[in-house]
Amino acid sequence: MIAFISSGFYTSIQDVGRQGFRHLGVPLSGPMDQTAFDLANDLLPHPADQCVFECTMIGPTLKITVAMRFVLTGASIEAWLDNRPLEMNKVYQTTVVSELKLGRVIRGLRTYLRFEAVLDLPLYFGSKSFFTPITKQRRLQKGDKITLQTRSETLRQNNVSLRVDSSYLVATELAVDFGPDWEMLPDQAQAKLLKEAHTVEVQDRMGYQLSSSVRFNAPKLLSQLVLPGMVQLTPGGKLLVATADCQVTGGYLQVLQLTPKALDALVQKAEGKKLTFRNKPD
Amino acid sequence: MESVSKPYELIVLRPNVHSLHFEEKHPYALHQLVQLFEQNIPELIEVTHTFNRINLFSPDSLSTAALLEQLNDIDFSSCLNFKSSKIWELPICFDASFTTDLHDIFDGNQVNIDAFLKTFLVTTFTLEFYGFLPGFGYLSGLPKSLHLDRKKIPDKTLIPGSVAIGGEQVGVYPQKSPGGWQCIGNSPAPWINFDQEPPVFIKAGDGVRFVEIDLKRHKEIAVAVEMNVYHPTSLTL
Numbered sequence: 001m002i003a004f005i006s007s008g009f010y011t012s013i014q015d016v017g018r019q020g021f022r023h024l025g026v027p028l029s030g031p032m033d034q035t036a037f038d039l040a041n042d043l044l045p046h047p048a049d050q051c052v053f054e055c056t057m058i059g060p061t062l063k064i065t066v067a068m069r070f071v072l073t074g075a076s077i078e079a080w081l082d083n084r085p086l087e088m089n090k091v092y093q094t095t096v097v098s099e100l101k102l103g104r105v106i107r108g109l110r111t112y113l114r115f116e117a118v119l120d121l122p123l124y125f126g127s128k129s130f131f132t133p134i135t136k137q138r139r140l141q142k143g144d145k146i147t148l149q150t151r152s153e154t155l156r157q158n159n160v161s162l163r164v165d166s167s168y169l170v171a172t173e174l175a176v177d178f179g180p181d182w183e184m185l186p187d188q189a190q191a192k193l194l195k196e197a198h199t200v201e202v203q204d205r206m207g208y209q210l211s212s213s214v215r216f217n218a219p220k221l222l223s224q225l226v227l228p229g230m231v232q233l234t235p236g237g238k239l240l241v242a243t244a245d246c247q248v249t250g251g252y253l254q255v256l257q258l259t260p261k262a263l264d265a266l267v268q269k270a271e272g273k274k275l276t277f278r279n280k281p282d
Numbered sequence: 283m284e285s286v287s288k289p290y291e292l293i294v295l296r297p298n299v300h301s302l303h304f305e306e307k308h309p310y311a312l313h314q315l316v317q318l319f320e321q322n323i324p325e326l327i328e329v330t331h332t333f334n335r336i337n338l339f340s341p342d343s344l345s346t347a348a349l350l351e352q353l354n355d356i357d358f359s360s361c362l363n364f365k366s367s368k369i370w371e372l373p374i375c376f377d378a379s380f381t382t383d384l385h386d387i388f389d390g391n392q393v394n395i396d397a398f399l400k401t402f403l404v405t406t407f408t409l410e411f412y413g414f415l416p417g418f419g420y421l422s423g424l425p426k427s428l429h430l431d432r433k434k435i436p437d438k439t440l441i442p443g444s445v446a447i448g449g450e451q452v453g454v455y456p457q458k459s460p461g462g463w464q465c466i467g468n469s470p471a472p473w474i475n476f477d478q479e480p481p482v483f484i485k486a487g488d489g490v491r492f493v494e495i496d497l498k499r500h501k502e503i504a505v506a507v508e509m510n511v512y513h514p515t516s517l518t519l
Contacts, residue, residue: 019339022330023316024474024482025412025419124476133457134416134476180293180301220449223413223420225330225337227295249332249413249420251448257295 001065004144008060011140012130015050021125022248029129032244032267033110036074040114043071049118055111059102064094068150069116075108089164108169108268117148174262176277179254189214197274206246210239223249229263231256302336311364313486323352331411369489370516372471375500380468407490417456417474424452436462443468470503471514
């Protein structure tokens, strides 16, 4: 069992998400940072469960009553297992009673904690990913307890030290492709979007709002498909970048599309960070 | 076989996500084309549509060229001249607490508000597709005289059941949400139930009509929904 002694700032459970239900208006969900999620699952694969705890800014403190392996990926974070400091991207093992304490992120914004186990959570549309109102819970709370099943095979010692390129956590130049409505923008507005620095104003799992000085009143648009990584321009000049929990359709001007790598870099940025777009491949 | 030119323009959103943008006034029922594509191109992971686009999610193994080739081989003619065979009747309540936006738009002129709602109630809408929120259906068919501009500043909260108009589009908010559409009434019938299979009862292409109820009936239906004993009614044509 995993018991939450403290919840951290915003911690949710995410697996690959809900591919295949957009026709019901159901968002994809899943991890914000796909690179960190994939790394966690590569280090501790399990055919029956790909769940991670996505920890934002400040991680939780957990009491764990099962011996099992775990790993931390994504944003580097202060972490201790029974007061012993932990490194990122390295597999550790809990004992029958352990306390795993995560502190503040050091580099990046979202840390992924994966246990080699099957979490006892119901599947909704084939996924355990938190998303209200599909799941009851939006995020984990102090006092929450999660039961789980560990692997039956003998635990294998894993001392592989992995070289991970974590430079994307602090990348400030994000690669973009042009979106379907790019050509509707006047040349001057196009040039501005690619030249100026944009500041992260607000962010959550649905999207990032970035500043811009571009003002463009688009003609009335019908709602169209929105994908994670899509950059929409509002009449007020805000850039809305869709992320994991984004609405499946929306009616704003679809000006740019972040590459998957650039999207992972974006979701590691907190409010106040500045970034630029560049139209070049990763 | 000579390939016939198709009435759409291809948009490449991602290497594995393509949209087919249909020209205005094309004769095809997009929800039927979606089914046709799913049957004929089994590799596709997911196919969705909006008012005028079909969106195709492909595996990495299916190139744009190969996808286009398969699309070109599909005969669209079975998706012409679709007529819905089912019309759902959904309750709507115009209690003053639900119609403040209309009140603002018509400056409190009750004659104009009543005329607006009368036309709304005799309109048969078509469910085009779901999007925005789980179970939010986009309805087409709103007469031009009822089109309402979106709000300049979106509302912080629309309550569940809000029946709202955004330009030519109509929808019912399935959950509490911020929104920029004009609210004209409230419908207590649920659009999606996550514990049921299928989770939605109104299918793309189905007709939808709104039937006026008073606040007392609204409350009764809300209780029935809460107890899971509410059943929506429909007419089969």
